[in-house]
Amino acid sequence: MSSLPKRHEIPKEHQWRLEDLFENQEAWDKEYEEVKAKMQELAQYQGKLHDPKMLKMCFALEDVISLHTERLYVYANMRHHENMADPTYQALSDKAKKLSVEVSEATSFITPEVLSLSDEALDALIADPEFAPYKQTLKEMKRQKPHVLSKSEEALLAQVGNIAQAPSTIFAMINNADLKFPTIKNDKGEEVELTHGRYIQFLESRNREVRKNAFDAMYSTYAKHKNTLAATLNANVTKNIFYSRVRKFPSALEMSLSHDNIPKEVYTNLIDTIHEHLPLLYRYLELRKQLLKLDELHMYDLFVPLVEEFDMEITYEEAKQTVKEGLQPLGEEYLNILQEAFDQGWIDVYENEGKRSGAYSWGAYGTHPYVLLNHKDNLNSMFTLAHEMGHALHSYYSDQNQTYRNAQYTIFLAEVASTLNEALLMDYLLNKSTDDKEKLYLLTYYADQFRTTVFRQTMFAEFEKIIHEKAEAGESLTPQLLCEIYYDLNKKYHGPAMTVDQAIEMEWARIPHFYSSFYVYKYATGFAAAASFAKQILDEGEPAVERYKGFLKSGCSDYSINILKRAGVDMSTPEPIQQAMSVFQELIEEMEQLVQAK
Structure with a gap:
């Protein structure tokens, strides 16, 4: 197997252009210091958000801080993803994460203070043209209000948060670390240990005996731990019911759907x-x-x-061309933006040593989106390109047409x-x-x-x-x-x-x-x-x-x-x-x- 190329061996035209976000490290450092300074300004608004003028200024400052934190975070992590073994960007990514947590803490007073306003006061703000950029934020806060508890109760629930993670953490440990699967014979008749990663490969085997043995081995292993696994899942369900009752929802399902305001x-x-x-x-x-x-x-x-x-051998150049032809029904404007993405450094195309696996679309408001690929010359990679460009153009259109606060679409x-x-x-x-x-x-x-x-x-x-x-x-x-x-x-x-x-x-x-x-x-x-x-x-x-x-x-x-x-x-x-x-x-x-x- 030939070894993967080093990052510097990948041609520039197949690398994303992160300079569009920050020209260099100095620019990143400068913006980081600016965010740190801006965070200090938030304190002057605490306890004063009943005054609409102060609230508007506070929201505007929150937007500036959040946007710049997002830019810093996205850049640091995408640099880190180019080569996960590079300690410089590992440290930068950690620095950005810490800043993100600090910002969350510094802005945490805003929602409870707004929710302490009466429904009439909230309605007046929602109807006020001065608050038009924040209308959806305020509507959302008001909608959640019946499910928000008193300050001391919310503080107590926040402390329960770590306990609430337990079922998921325990399941992950059992599933990824403790469960040991037996060995089975592969297509060549060799004894191979069954793992999560190999399971689907075995099920795709043309040899039916291999498929059956993998299937039986997988589920007989889980069956040996069924009491523990049932108790773990039961604990997760109990946790959901606890939260739904405490937050006054008719059921755990309705609590979950409420997050995106989705009807049952x-x-x-x-x-x-x-x-x-x-x-x-x-x-x-x-x-x-x-x-x-x-x-x-x-x-x-x-x-x-x-x-x-x-x-189906499909090179990256052929994949781009075919995706463009396939998306013809979306019209000229869409195709022009797609072409710009192909030409203007939006996409990081090929695998290199240390690069993050998989594919995603990401970015920060105010610059074009970015797409990470690990392209192989096959059908699957061509569909991945089409898929990630769908995300990227969704973000592009949203960013072009919405304010920062209203641009981020839901899951x-x-x-x-x-x-x-x-x-x-x-x-x-x-x-x-x-x-x-x-x-x-x-x-x-x-x-x-x-x-x-x-x-x-x-x-x-x-x-x-x-x-x-x-x-x-x-x-x-x-x-x-x-x-x-x-x-x-x-x-x-x-x-x-x-x-x-x-x-x-x-x-x-x-x-x-x-x-x-x-x-x-x-x-x-x-x-x-x-x-x-x-x-x-x-x-x-x-x-x-x-x-x-x-x-x-x-x-x-x-x-x-x-x-x-x-x-x-x-x-x-x-x-x-x-x-x-x-x-x-x-x-x-x-x-x-x-x-x-x-």
Whole structure:
């Protein structure tokens, strides 16, 4: 294996241009000192925020401090990510983190003081044109007010915070450090230790024996620790119920959704609509069974590729060109910004020694966004480029059209723009392909995204909902009950084409997301909203593109659900999920035709 290039060996045109943020280290140091000085000025406002004039000046100062802290933090960390082994930027990153904590402490008096105002005083500020840039902030503070406790109670809850982390910390230690999996034979017949990282690789093996052995070894290991793992998950659920009751929410689910002001119907509609469309998943699984030429489809047959590896060699230059062609429906303005990103040092393209793995889009208000890639010449990397550019252009449009305070969109919206780009790219590739094998490869790639992102995450979301409701009703979450609920859901979701192996009942024990409760549904809603947008853009053209660009420009200037609704995707109704399901149905029909034609 050839060794990775050093950072200085990567051509400049394939590196991001962080000089656009700070010209040099001196500029960073100067801004750091300015923030330290500005923080001292905050003290003069403490205890005086009942005076609208003082409040406005305090908000303005908070914005300046926050923006400059963000710039310092982003730059230091992105430098650190270029080479994680470089001690200079490790130290700079730590320095920026410490500053960030100091800023949080220095500004922590603002929200409680504003909330001590009467509802009438808050309403007057929200209606005051002078406070227009802070309208959404004030509305949000007022909305949260019934759930904020007295100063001493909040201080007590803050101290409970460390205890509240315990279930998640304990799970991470058991899951990542203490659990030891047995060895199994790999494709070559060699004894290899099973690990989290190797598990999916084993499940993708063409050798069914390898898949089955990995599956059995994984879940029999978890089963040995089921009492401890059930107690850990139970503690997490108990923690959620404690907070929801203390903060006067009807349920843990509603407390969680309240953070983004998402109505409960969004969650329940998702589950109900997916239930109606489960026959589509059954059809896909039947097709999988047929393509793999199996008498019985088992849980360990879900990840093996359906098409013999179709080698698509795609260089970075080709990937950029293809992504641009695929995003043509979004119009000239969007494509021009995309080209600027390609040409003007927004993207760090290739892997180098010490560089952070994975991919992300990041940046600070006031300069263009940045994208970190570790590009390989394959299909997956091309989709990653499309995905991250979706995030980057979402940030670009938000920053151009919103004030600093209103530019940062929520997690609920974040995956929509990135997934939409993938949907348009996929549509373009499918229409362009003339090779049946390539087409089937692309269709299965996309269908599996539906299976894992929409159906699987919805099943997880339903599991979380059921176990919280049972605990809220006073039932004890024993390992037997958790296994029973989880097994029944698997049977329901996978249907008659699937032999649901009993061992899958332990899968709940290895899902880290269950410790970030009621989070996974956002994957499914984001994917569905993107599929809905893509369908509208491809069917209607210009009017749908303009609505979509309105969504990109909105940042967090309103609540997420309203921003989507204005753009033509109403997540409080089942319609976007139904539209996503109609796309899934078209994929399956096309796959069925190709299989019959073989």
